[in-house]
Amino acid sequence: xxxxxxxxxxxxxxxxxxxxxxxxxxxxxxxxxxxxxxxxxxxxxxxxxxxxxxxxxxxxxxxxxxxxxxxxxxxxxxxxxxxxxxxxxxxxxxxxxxxxxxxxxxxxxxxxxxxxxxxxxxxxxxxxxxxxxxxxxxxxxxxxxxxxxxxxxxxxxxxxxxxxxxxxxxxxxxxxxxxxxxxxxxxxxxxxxxxxxxxxxxxxxxxxxxxxxxxxxxxxxxxxxxxxxxxxxxxxxxxxxxxxxxxxxxxxxxxxxxxxxxxxx
Amino acid sequence: xxxxxxxxxxxxxxxxxxxxxxxxxxxxxxxxxxxxxxxxxxxxxxxxxxxxxxxxxxxxxxxxxxxxxxxxxxxxxxxxxxxxxxxxxxxxxxxxxxxxxxxxxxxxxxxxxxxxxxxxxxxxxxxxxxxxxxxxxxxxxxxxxxxxxxxxxxxxxxxxxxxxxxxxxxxxxxxxxxxxxxxxxxxxxxxxxxxxxxxxxxxxxxxxxxxxxxxxxxxxxxxxxxxxxxxxxxxxxxxxxxxxxxxxxxxxxxxxxx
Numbered sequence: 001x002x003x004x005x006x007x008x009x010x011x012x013x014x015x016x017x018x019x020x021x022x023x024x025x026x027x028x029x030x031x032x033x034x035x036x037x038x039x040x041x042x043x044x045x046x047x048x049x050x051x052x053x054x055x056x057x058x059x060x061x062x063x064x065x066x067x068x069x070x071x072x073x074x075x076x077x078x079x080x081x082x083x084x085x086x087x088x089x090x091x092x093x094x095x096x097x098x099x100x101x102x103x104x105x106x107x108x109x110x111x112x113x114x115x116x117x118x119x120x121x122x123x124x125x126x127x128x129x130x131x132x133x134x135x136x137x138x139x140x141x142x143x144x145x146x147x148x149x150x151x152x153x154x155x156x157x158x159x160x161x162x163x164x165x166x167x168x169x170x171x172x173x174x175x176x177x178x179x180x181x182x183x184x185x186x187x188x189x190x191x192x193x194x195x196x197x198x199x200x201x202x203x204x205x206x207x208x209x210x211x212x213x214x215x216x217x218x219x220x221x222x223x224x225x226x227x228x229x230x231x232x233x234x235x236x237x238x239x240x241x242x243x244x245x246x247x248x249x250x251x252x253x254x255x256x257x258x259x260x261x262x263x264x265x
Numbered sequence: 266x267x268x269x270x271x272x273x274x275x276x277x278x279x280x281x282x283x284x285x286x287x288x289x290x291x292x293x294x295x296x297x298x299x300x301x302x303x304x305x306x307x308x309x310x311x312x313x314x315x316x317x318x319x320x321x322x323x324x325x326x327x328x329x330x331x332x333x334x335x336x337x338x339x340x341x342x343x344x345x346x347x348x349x350x351x352x353x354x355x356x357x358x359x360x361x362x363x364x365x366x367x368x369x370x371x372x373x374x375x376x377x378x379x380x381x382x383x384x385x386x387x388x389x390x391x392x393x394x395x396x397x398x399x400x401x402x403x404x405x406x407x408x409x410x411x412x413x414x415x416x417x418x419x420x421x422x423x424x425x426x427x428x429x430x431x432x433x434x435x436x437x438x439x440x441x442x443x444x445x446x447x448x449x450x451x452x453x454x455x456x457x458x459x460x461x462x463x464x465x466x467x468x469x470x471x472x473x474x475x476x477x478x479x480x481x482x483x484x485x486x487x488x489x490x491x492x493x494x495x496x497x498x499x500x501x502x503x504x505x506x507x508x509x510x511x512x513x514x515x516x517x518x519x520x521x522x523x
Contacts, residue, residue, distance in 0.1 A: 042443035042444065042445060043414070043443055148307065176307075177306040177307040177470050178306070178470055178471070178472070178511055178514045178515055179306050179510050179511060179514045180306070180307070181514065181516075182513070182514035182516075183514075204443070204444070205516060206444075206518065207516035207517055207518045208516040210516075210517075210518050210519075211516050211517065234518055234519065244445060245444060245445070246518065248444040248445050248447065248448050249444065249473075249518060250447075250448070250471070250473040250474050250477050251473045251515070251516075251517060251518060252472060252473050252476060252500060252501075252512065252515050252517070254473055254476070254477050255477075256476065256477045256478070256497065257448075257451055257452065257455055257477045257478055258300070258455060258477065258478050258479070258480070
């Protein structure tokens with residue numbers, strides 16, 4: 001078990017209205033090569049800041065202390081090539097006026113040194129792999145012609161086009177309805193397995209994280225609350241906050257909040 | 266008598282030269298003090314039904330009776346007056362309110378517009394509304410953009426109950442909240458319902474939440490009712506294809522897929 005990336009004493013500070021706000025405080029964790037690690041937390045927990053820090057995408061004005069090392073890579077990662085990033089809103093990450101085939105092919109051409117025809121063949125293959133119907137015409141389609149779930153499939157195809165070691169999905173299914181969310185989660189799981197990628201799955205949803213990840217890291221107020229195997233976190237959380245998150249999950253087997261007596265039905 | 270009775274409601278949109286029924290011959294009713302949930306995937310018509318019931322859009326066909334009257338026939342002053350009894354809370358209160366308005370201003374508007382309280386009486390009514398939804402009276406002077414998402418949704422609920430409604434349409438009203446806040450807001454809604462016998466049309470994509478708070482549920486698919494009944498009975502043993510798909514897709518803490 002080697003660490004793909006090793007994070008030590010990571011503190012990230014943003015400037016907001018003239019005052020410094022620490023979004024992450026002294027974080028230490030390893031992302032193990034080949035694992036599916038979920039990072040969960042509520043708003044302001046720092047989970048997205050962690051994803052951006054690992055991907056080297058933090059805004060220039062933010063202050064970064066500590067170290068992010070890449071023993072599993074043996075060198076500094078190249079953004080876009082070694083790390084694929086899928087955001088919550090695919091409309092914001094896709095160019096609205098460029099055919100989606102070209103957007104995917106561009107990634108393959110830039111990072112893999114392919115010719116345009118080779119890159120387009122690769123893009124078509126990727127659209128097949130993300131199960132977009134009719135890949136030949138999809139290559140020429142624009143993002144607005146696709147549904148939200150289809151756009152996220154395209155964003156995933158672009159993210160994995162250069163064959164990254166690490167795939168980061170930051171709330172990648174949060175804007176989708178439950179059925180499409182389950183499809184996209186299944187797709188991510190399959191692609192990660194097929195390509196031997198490491199997955200960093202950022203989510204506010206502990207149940208969704210539990211279905212997909214082998215390990216879960218719980219974040220709160222910029223700090224790592226606890227980290228452990230999914231079954232351990234779900235069945236025997238060590239921290240009260242993790243217990244509170246589990247209790248707050250309203251699943252299909254939850255005790256109804258509704259007191260039915262005295263109400264009209 | 267039902268509080269709200271919707272019959273054969275239909276709303277069509279044109280898309281790419283084709284006419285698509287967003288809501289297709291939908292009928293349902295809500296009794297006083299009852300929570301009826303509308304659930305379904307994106308595009309199933311649940312939010313369109315919410316907007317039709319609120320008369321934010323007009324239907325192509327169908328009838329809506331609210332408190333015994335033909336709601337679609339109400340015009341101008343009569344409609345405005347009746348709207349006090351039929352309120353709404355949306356997913357994102359930051360989009361619903363002027364972000365720079367103070368909390369007091371947001372709560373003052375319905376009291377003034379519907380003539381519920383005189384100018385001198387309103388500050389006291391605002392303080393009482395804030396207390397009713399579990400917020401400190403000091404919050405009144407804060408701007409909407411300064412308070413947290415959970416506090417903002419409490420303000421939205423306070424504004425909705427300010428006019429003593431009999432029905433509140435809740436369109437994904439807890440979907441954007443952190444889980445720790447979501448439970449508190451649901452408890453607040455149930456508490457208001459118990460005390461004031463408010464009925465809810467509860468729109469959500471989250472079957473776990475629907476099962477926990479609704480009396481009855483309607484599952485929608487492509488603008489039509491796929492299945493309806495007691496919320497727990499339907500969700501525990503769905504019969505329709507969409508019901509089965511929705512239940513299968515709901516994330517589970519102790520999932521078998523792991």
